[in-house]
Amino acid sequence: MKKVTLIIIGLCLITINTVAFAHPPQDIILNFNAENKTLSIGVAHVVKDSNDHFIKSITIKLNGKAWITQNFSSQMTLFAQAASYTTIDIKKGDLVEVTATCNKTGSLKKDFTIQ
Numbered sequence: 330m331k332k333v334t335l336i337i338i339g340l341c342l343i344t345i346n347t348v349a350f351a352h353p354p355q356d357i358i359l360n361f362n363a364e365n366k367t368l369s370i371g372v373a374h375v376v377k378d379s380n381d382h383f384i385k386s387i388t389i390k391l392n393g394k395a396w397i398t399q400n401f402s403s404q405m406t407l408f409a410q411a412a413s414y415t416t417i418d419i420k421k422g423d424l425v426e427v428t429a430t431c432n433k434t435g436s437l438k439k440d441f442t443i444q
Contacts, residue, residue, distance in 0.1 A: 353435025372410045372429040384410035385432035
């Protein structure tokens, strides 16, 4: 009984430790430059090691339809992941949904209406 209790406590501590260090993205910033038709996305995600803990994907929907999914194997900096896409499909009033997913745990989704 004592061994089982110690194993359960150990597993709980490991789980708590993993959750404390793994976290979803903090914010998503979107910018659309109508002049050169470029969509720029910045994902705030502060990590200690950008090769071990990173934004693994950015998924974009345009007006509710799947549009772009980009996968990453590391994060650009210890503070953020960025991506830029050139397009001719976006126009004023379009709804852009961006989801950024962490390779450890969690994701963040934000909606933007093109102005």
